[in-house]
Amino acid sequence: MMIWVNQIVQGILLGGYYAVIACGLSFMFSVMRMINLAHGSLAIVAAFALYVLADQYGFNPFSALILVLPAMAVLGWVLQRTILERSQRGGMLVPILSTFGLSIVLDNLLFEQFGADTRSLAPFIDELSYDSWTITDDLYIGKLAALTFVAAVVILGGLQLFLTRTQLGRSIRATAEDPDTVGLIGINAKRVNAAAAAIALVTVGIAGAFLGMRATFDAYAGGPQLIFAFEAAVIGGAGSLWGTLIGGIVLGVAQSLGAQISPQGFLITGHIVFLAVLFGRLHLDTIGTKFRKTVRRSA
């Protein structure tokens, strides 16, 4: 019994990581109405950057973030101005195709540079990678996992405050509503979108750091991270910030329980729960429509 409780707790904590990686994807979707298929690959780029700084230059991964996060922000800005902005003008299909092309380029450049070896940032953060608080004999909470979860809450809360309380945040929301009309009230939609992409990539950088610390990664690890981020974002309701955290937790708990059933269960259960939520939502929509129709008819 305690084993299951422990698995659920671990799943919730894992959900914190998924929320971190999913919030950038969800944020970009809500602002620019596009899904960046290079999202996962960019997180791996950040993880490798942190690895190089830690391994070659002796940085602690946390202090290395001071260098990597601004670099990710610049990358986001440049990416938006050079590729994404242009692709969005081509209609709905082009962003999918161009960001997929970009992910292939990034993955294989990383492979070219770093080879097939798996890396981890765990050796550079000493006891934080394995330390935990023991609650009972069967229940423990890893310090890194707890830190990730807290970071997720802080990032989501920070984004929420930023979007509601700051001028730029309000501009981003206005641009998301109607990119053409905001020009009339003196907002430069291109700059606002570039700023949003920069912010999204900062969260991607943080996700890359946590991924590197809690697990191993290699050049081709971007694809699975994109899928997890997407699943968490969709389960939580694409475009909703706090929904991302709930989506992450649902995905994390599903995977964690699945892993307890069988070794392959981790991924399978995650995907099945994702599809079930998707199916359920569509089904509920149909029931909802029928219900509304019935109400209207009787009224």
Added chain:
Amino acid sequence: MSQDPTVRVERWTLQSRISILAAAIILAILATGPFFFGNNAIDKLTTLFIYVILAVTWNALAGYGGLVSVGQQAFFGLGAYAAVRLADAGLNVYVSLVLAAVIIAAVSLPISSFMLRLRGGEFAIGMWVVAELCHLLVNLDSLVQGETGTSLIALNAYDADTRHALNYWVALGSMTAILVILFVLLRSRIGSAIQAIRDNEEAAASLGVRVMGTKRIIYVFAAFGAALAGALWLSTAITFQPKTYFGVQWTAYMIFMVLVGGLGTFEGAILGALIFFLIETWFGGSGVWYLIGLGATALVFSLFVPRGIWGWLERRFGLGLLPLGYRILGVPSATRMQTPDDGGIGAAPSVGTP
């Protein structure tokens, strides 16, 4: 327009009659291939036919249907897996290959019912999730032995020369069938309906186009094509390792072929497959840089040449080898219909300039 005696709507042009005849002659010559070529050349051409199937069916989904999937490897892998299973059950190998594709097309029908509710990027990645799930589930089969994989041992019944020739003929026949089916589909009401849906789903629905049913036909056709390609690939590769068949690189190849050749053009997808085949022959050995080049080319084409090489040729020279659209002749120049020059994918590919 039809009342105007000076206007004539033409479907078959001299150009298209000649190109259909040429295509038939080329296919007939190709059919005699095994009598003249060595096994190496036969295998190469078989690979090319499989690429054409992949490109043409992915293009049907993305270029004509507006549904970009990054998960067609789901059906590619399932097609190969079903062929392994059918052959293991004692069915003739070549019957298994074709039957596998039919079964997977049937399997794709229930999947379509909720994947098609997703739009744009959500559909794209949703399909990838489906592919990952299929991969994991196939790994659970004890016959496949996880990532170790298995082989199509039943092919041993044929000696090497016969096997190469049969692979070739089955692949050529499959490619021809796929091309003919798509040609007929696109010339029918479904062809107009699916392109209308791609360009504007709400507007199409308001004109009475059956949106879901039409999308489903094109989705199942694309799944059938990918499954057939997977089964044929298995016949040439013999070994079945799930990782190879369910890998996302297949999507990368399909996107490359269709983008470079011409998204939403019938001839473009075939041209793209040919270009990809040549590039792979020349640069496939250069490993990682080859893949970086593929990704970068796809990126550049999607941004700067969204209608690909064929789309560019079509517009530049008014080419139209296949009678897929309508040509309007004798229109006074002031009201002459022209291909919309927006450069976007939504541009109607079938209306040619007279």
